Amino acid sequence: MAEKTVLKSPADFENRPHVVPSDLAAIALVAKRYAVGVTPHVMSTIQGSPQDDPVARQYIPQKEELLVLPEESPDPIGDDAHSPVKGIVHRYPDRVLLKIANVCAVYCRYCFRREMVGPGSATLKPAELEAALNYIRNDSNIFEIILTGGDPLVLSPKKLSKILDDLCAIPHVQVIRIHSRVPVADPARITTELCAALDREKAVYMAIHINHTNEITPDVKAVFKALHKAGCVLLSQSVLLKGINDNTQALENLFRTLVSLRVKPYYLHHPDLAPGTSHFRLPVHEGQALMASLQGRISGLCLPHYMLDIPGGHGKVPIGPSWLEETQNGTYLVKDRHGHTHAYPPENKE
Ligand code: SF4
Incomplete structure (x- = not known):
């Protein structure tokens, strides 16, 4: 039967694929300060270490969290x-x-x-x-x-x-x-x-x-x-x-x-x-x-x-990139996605 337990304590992470001794040391330190929890479903999607796997990095504590x-x-x-x-x-x-x-x-x-x-x-x-x-x-x-x-x-x-x-x-x-x-x-x-x-x-x-x-x-x-x-x-x-x-x-x-x-x-x-x-x-x-x-x-x-x-x-x-800039004479400069700039006329004030 599939495991149902959420991994919370350092001991829960022992002998898991992709969890290495340095991770265990980090988990022990971080778990004293912040909540730790990884579901069996998430563990099943992890294919590497927090250094090289995009899912492991989201959930497996790292020593940098103490800074x-x-x-x-x-x-x-x-x-x-x-x-x-x-x-x-x-x-x-x-x-x-x-x-x-x-x-x-x-x-x-x-x-x-x-x-x-x-x-x-x-x-x-x-x-x-x-x-x-x-x-x-x-x-x-x-x-x-x-x-x-x-x-x-x-x-x-x-x-x-x-x-x-x-x-x-x-x-x-x-x-x-x-x-x-x-x-x-x-x-x-x-x-x-x-x-x-x-x-x-x-x-x-x-x-x-x-x-x-x-x-x-x-x-x-x-x-x-x-x-x-x-x-x-x-x-x-x-x-x-x-x-x-x-x-x-x-x-x-x-x-x-x-x-x-x-x-x-x-x-x-x-x-x-x-x-x-x-x-x-x-x-x-x-x-x-x-x-x-x-x-x-x-x-x-x-x-x-x-x-x-x-x-x-x-x-x-x-805070996405800005594509438009207004110049002093009221003309706009618009950038296209290739980085080329184009003029766009000012509003007609009449
Ligand atoms: S970011 Fe993650 S840990 Fe934080 S509230 Fe959302 S689910 Fe919970």
Whole structure:
């Protein structure tokens, strides 16, 4: 029978293919500070070490995580400053995050909420959840709810269904978006019961966290199909990560494969300044150059927005390459994808 245990402690990783003694030493050190968790499904997709395998590097701890830089922060995107009640982050007028679980099916080594998630972190208590729902009920500007965590899909289908019932009953809430790593990291959790819970009259979007084509196994493809059948609109969100997907070919393969499976690439995040993650970050100008290299090479359907979450809670902004420049006489200079510049006339002011 297939193994079901999630690997959490250094001892769980002993005698595993591709896990070498230096990894075991790193796992022992890192596990004292951050949550570690790798599902059997993820382990089955690993074909090498964190130094050369794009899936291993996302999940197997490395000693570099112990290096914390001064610019890194436990709350890198400033959620706390926008949290009026526990579990809610209200940064933009028409939408809120509802953080319903602080645990995940797996623990990604570059996680931006790594100081807040983990097995010891509590899920919202019933009274806290009710207070969060009341906050949403009382603000008719809130159009969209983003269920996040942790990972909302670690909840039982029954619990998730009750939360969706409550949200769908709020007239001004029109869209529910679920951010999850579960479809690619633990596809067995996407059961018929869970799909039934997700099947709603109101629009349910799912933004699936995925960073490399090696994560798309036959089981994952079957899950995408099941979620489509349940009426979910599927989007992807990826993080641009050094040594994992920081080259044109890897990004092209990922985005094209997703689109062919009816998953729209939505965001490519520049990695946040989370503690101990500097080995994953590349300079913004390199990210922009990668996005420029994809322009025209893959269709607009395949291209996500390259996004930066401004530290301090100032929100997300697109930081993709700029193709247009206004000159002093009002004429524009537009660059094409080959780097050639063309003039574009100014607006007619009459
Ligand atoms: S699934 Fe999301 S919240 Fe959980 S560890 Fe990975 S990045 Fe962090």
